[in-house]
Amino acid sequence: MRRKITRKMTILVLLSFLVFSIFITKDFIYNSTSTIENAPYNGLSSAINGNIYDMDYISEEFIEKTKSQIDNIQFSEGNTMYDGLGTGIVAPTQNEIESLMGKKIIKNINTQFSTPQPGAIYDISSQMYFPIVSSQGSQGSCSAWATTYYAYGYLEAKDNNWDASSGNYNYLLNPGWTFNKVSATDYGSWQSSNAQILKDFGCATYNTMPYDHLDYYSWGNEAAWREAPLHKINNYYLLDFNEANPSLTINTLKTLIGSDTPVTFTFHADGYTPGFADGNYILSSSEYDSPDLNHAQCIVGFDDSVTDDGDVGAFKVVNSWGSFWGDNGFYWLTYDCLIEIGYALGDYALQLCVITDEIDYQPELVATWEFDVAPMRMDDIFTIGVGPHGSELTSYTPTYEYDDSYQLPNFMAFDISNYMSYYNANNDVLFFLDIGPSSISGIISSFLIERYESGALIETTAESINVPKETPGYVVNSFMTIDHEIWVEMNSPQYPQYSSSYLINATMQNLGLNAEADVELNIYINDVLVNQTLIPLLSIGNIVDCSYLWTPMEYGKYNITAESPLLMTDCIPSSNKIESIVWTYDVTNYTMIDDYFYSWKEASGGEELLLGDDDFHQTKLPFEFSYYDGTFLDVYVSSNGYLSFNDTSPYEWQNFNFPLDEPAYQYMIAPFWDDIYPQLGGNIYIRNFSDCWVAEWKDVKYSDADQNIFDTCSFQVVLYETGDIIFNYEYFNIPIQTFDYTTGLNLGKDPHYYTYIDTLDGSETEYSIFFPNQNPPEPFSLSSDAGSPDNDGNFTLSWGASNFAVSYSVYQFSSPITEINGSLTTLASGIPDLIFDIADYSDGSYYFVVEAQNVNGETLSNCLKVVISIPPSTFKLSSDADSPDEDGDFTLSWSASNFATNYSVYQFSGLITEINGSLTILATEITDLTFNISDYSDGSYYFIVVAKNMNGETLSNSIKIEVDIYSIPGYSTFFIILSMFGFIMIYSKKIKKKNDFL
Structure with a gap:
């Protein structure tokens, strides 16, 4: 049931507070943490552009409150379009929220140490440093435009004394650089996500990476990656909206703007229509009425004299819809309107974002790497560190949006100047690059470290000793000469099974x-030498193997080690030994069958557990219950909707997604794990039946952190003596999509052994999930050999064999596939093969999934996205010109190019092999297949036609035409008459040729 607006506002308040704090990743330009007499907010203060601001930290409590309510904020679905122009605000993700723990937020200007900006007027956009107003086009990149193009673009232009108002590509920062890294689709992003890219990767200018509103997937070429570290922010922050005293927020905003610090914010673009209906470009509080969000923009000025509908004073705002929109791309938002937006969203409402610049920044250390084959853009796939891998001094894994449809660039560069202190302490220090697993195994072909002083390249390491290196894996480098180095690697089983054989x-x-x-090279299992290879002399570059066929015959922990005893002269001591800790379990996984036959077992006739908030109860089962690799008589019932066989005090209200390997979450059964508050009503019962035991949460209520009472739900878990488990849901009156629940089983020792469902939506009544203790097909991975994007529509799907699978079925759909239903297109059913060929697909995005099947159930592969972008096909250019042509009039003609939308015709004095600025353009974007040439004089002419569509361009063959017009000298009447006669003949020939052509 839809909540009332007031409920939405309350939820938004909590949500915004969390996200607000989340966006602060580091200290400010400088952080003068000090104790201020009678100062609020823990006495924290920091400076931004000469002014002191009060700060506060985000706490774990508010992180959790915000996470549980984040889905209630009203964000528009995807990229809402207005007259073909995009928007693109989306809510911060769970990972973004969690990353903000301990960060600082701006509360307000500290009037004790700073003077707030006085009234009157200030306009950042009037300065030459402010970027020329431009348009995001149809792309949903408003956050990137507000944050990267305008806010940081201005700060960086001012830092470098650029005239960004000129529109010079060298002086404009590309919003696509950040947007394409935080949005795997064209739906949108959030300001802080773009700001984090600016902090991690820097930014490229239009000169090395021009903006293209149709391109949301490119990450830039080598020139862009080399330029980006020069343009990095110092930090970014969210600014709190002070609901109790909004004038403080207005004064803080004016102070920031008055000190040349743009501020981004979000609102709903529907407000433009009523706001501008009165003929001005001023949006007042009476004209704006929306609690929703879909668009980000940048505040660039203020004027206390602007009035509209009784509001006095306004902020100047720049939009990203071009200079033809609004007042040359700008409009005014009254102070009261901004306050109304703040009230609608609530306190700490994730709306005001501030960026600070790294003044006069020059990188000192830059890591560069290249791929022969680039892996996919998986989560946290690359880490850059200093020190020995595995015992590093420090390391960093930058964030970006997961995207399994596109590969990483073949060249990347990353500023590691923060590692300079380690280099200064020991210039022989090691650096490493670790590339994790992806659906495509990559090959690292280069890894170098470059050292700079004042922008000048001083030295570069020799090439990494490890390249080429297949991924997943890591490579190292150092400025020292590595003259003695024995490098050991090992392949061993990750999840060995009892009595199965594995080659180490x-x-x-x-x-x-x-x-x-x-x-020598030795292999040990639990410190027992099992095989050894001795080499009297190991030549430079030589590789020696040592193998062992291992069959674990006991359950438990195994330490598998490969080691070459350390040489006295080894340059990298950590590389001579590799250890792998593995376990063998006597485990059979559970199948999960959702929407199972419903059979509620009423437990109210059993024992009532009088549990309080975050409480638990220990009880004996009527039988020994086999669960994964354990057998249990004691079970612990948590008030928060789960059972534990391992944790003796299961009171955790904060839920996490399975799998979880912490001891407190091992051997866990969660019918509905969340913050259940039995003191608000309802009952918790346990009851023994002849063949099963039941724990029931009857009419219990959910409470948020402020003890707001939500509606009720009833659910139970049934444990059978056979080891089978059933979750029964009598009803839900809780809109589950509004908070983060966990439902499933978790062993916690091996990621193979958990079963988890996250598709409950709050509409379930008399619904059951059955977990039989059987072996369904095991997880497996789907991949393809399609290009990224694919340019011919022909490719092959392939997948790894799934243990226990008997057959496979292949499905296709137009959006991500999470379940098999009647909406999918079945491409193959019940096949034994591990490949499936796709042919003749046209432009578009296609999603594929493979289902592995056996009598105990089905297992889905990952969902694979393939994007097809087919450029125009090859075609041929010809003409009707003679050889040589004697009148300079002829027609070019060409065959149709499949998929082409238009053609352009070019001319040059020599053979044409590429399109560049030297060519003469005869026609652009025409749809005809002919082009007439007339009145050309003597000479040699070369022509070419280019077929175009949104996916690319294709050149025709280049043809040469010689023009040699015949002329008769002399001035006598005879020759004049003869010339006239010749003219008539040539003209007749021309007419005939045209008629023949037509």
């Missing part, structure tokens, strides 16, 4: 500059 294979390679004598 270890290698050692001499990566130094000298041959090494008397080296």
Whole structure:
């Protein structure tokens, strides 16, 4: 049931507070944390552009409150279009929220140490540093435009004394650089996500990466990546909307603007229509009425004299819809209107974002790497560190949006100047690049470290000793000469099973500059030597293997080690030994069958547990219950909707998604894990039946952190002596989409062994989920050989074999597939093969999934997205010109190019092999297949036609035409008559040729 607006507002208040704090990743330009007499907010203060602001920290409590309510904020679905122009605000993700723990937020200007900006007028956009007003086009990148193009673009132009108002591409920062890294689709992003990219990766200008509103997937070429570290922000912050005293927020905003600090904000673009209906470009509080969000913009000025509908004073705002929109791309938002937006969203409403610049920044250390084959853009796929891998001094994993449809760029660069202190302390220090797993195994072909002083390249390391290196894996480098180095690697099973056989294979390679004598490679299992290879002399570059066929015959923990005893002269001591800790479990996983036959077992006739908030109860089961690899008689019932066999005090109200490997969450059963508050009403019962035991949460209520009472729900878990488990849901009156629940089973020792469902939507009544203790097909991975994007519509799907699977079915749909239903297109059913060929697909985005099947159930692969963008096909250019042509009049004609939408015709004095600025353009974007040439004089002419569509361009063949017009000299009457006769003949020939052509 839809909540009332007032309920929405309350939820937004909590949500915004959390997100607000979340966006602060580091200290300000400088952080003068000090104790201020009678100062609020823990006495924290920091400076931004010469003014002191009060700060506060975000707490774990508010993180959790915000996470549980985040879905209640009213964001528009995707990229809402207005006259073909995009918007694109989306809510921050769970990961973004969690990353904000302990960050600071701006509360307000500290009047004790700073003077708030006085009234009157100030306009950042009047300065030459302010970027020329431009348009985001149809792309949903408003947050990137507000944050990257305008806010940071201005700060960076001012720092570098650029005339960004000129529109010079060298002086404009590309919003697509950040947007394409935070939005795997064209739906949108949030300001802080773009700001984090600016902090991690810097930004490229239009010169090295021009903006293209149709391109939301490119990450930039080598020139863009090399330029980006020069343009990095110092930090970014959210600014609190002070609901109790909004004038403080207005004064703080004016102070920021008055100190040349733009501020981004969000609102709903529907407000333009009523706001501008009165003929001015001023949006007042009486004209704006929306609690929703869909658009981000940048505040660039203020004027206390602007009035509209009784409101006095306004902020100047720049939009990203071009200079033809509004008042040359700008409009005014009254102070009262901004306050109304703040009230609608609530206190701490994730709306005001501030960026600070890294003044006169020059990188000192830059890491660069290249791929022969680039892996996909998986979550947290690359980490850059200093020190020995595995025991590093420090490391960093930058964030971006997960996207399994596109690969990483072939060249990347990353500023690691924050590691300079380690280099200064020891210039022999190691640096490493770790690339994680993806659906495509990559090959690292280069890894270098470059050192700069005042912008000048001083030195570059030699190439990494480890390249080429297949991913997942890591490579190292150092400024020292690595003259002695034995490098050990090992392949061992990750999840071995009892009584199964596995090949452990270890290698050692001499990566130094000298041959090494008397080296050995040993394999140990639980410190017992199981195999050894002895080498009297290991030449430079040589690789030696040592293998062992292992069959674990006991359940438990195993330490598998490959080691080459350390040489006295080894440059990288940490690389001579590899350990792998693995477990073997006597485990059979559970199948999950949702929407199972409903059979509620009423437990109210049993024992009532008088539990309070975050409480638990220990009880004995009527039988030994086998759960994964354990057998249990004692079970612990949590008031928060779960059972535990391992945690003796299961009171955790904060839920997490499975799998979880912490001991407190091992051997856990969660019919509905969340913050259940039995003191608000309802009952919790346990009851023994002849063949089962039941724990029931009857008419219990959910409470948020402020003890707001939500509607009720009834659910139960049934444990059978056979080991089977059933979750029964009598009814939900809780809109589950408004908070983050966990439902499923978790062993916690092996990621293979958990079962989890997250598709409950609050509409379930008399609904059951059955967990039989059987072996369904095991997880497996789907991939393809399609291009990224694919340019011919022909490719092959392939997948790894799923253990226990008997057959496979292949499905296709127009959006991500999370379940098999009647909406999908079935491409193949019940096949035994591990590949499936796709042919003749046209432009578009296609989603594929494979289902592995056996009698115990089905298992879905990952959902694979393939984007097809087919450029125009090849075609041929010809003409009707003679050889040579004697009148300079002829027609070019060409065959139709499949998929082409238009053609352009070019001319040059020599053979044409590429399109560049030297060519003469005869026609652009025509749809005809002919072009007439007339009155050309003697000479040699070369022509070419380019077929175009949104996916690319294709050149025709280049043809040469010689023009040699015949002329007769002399001035006698005879020759004049003869010339006239010749003219008539040529003209007749021309007419005939045209008629023949037509």
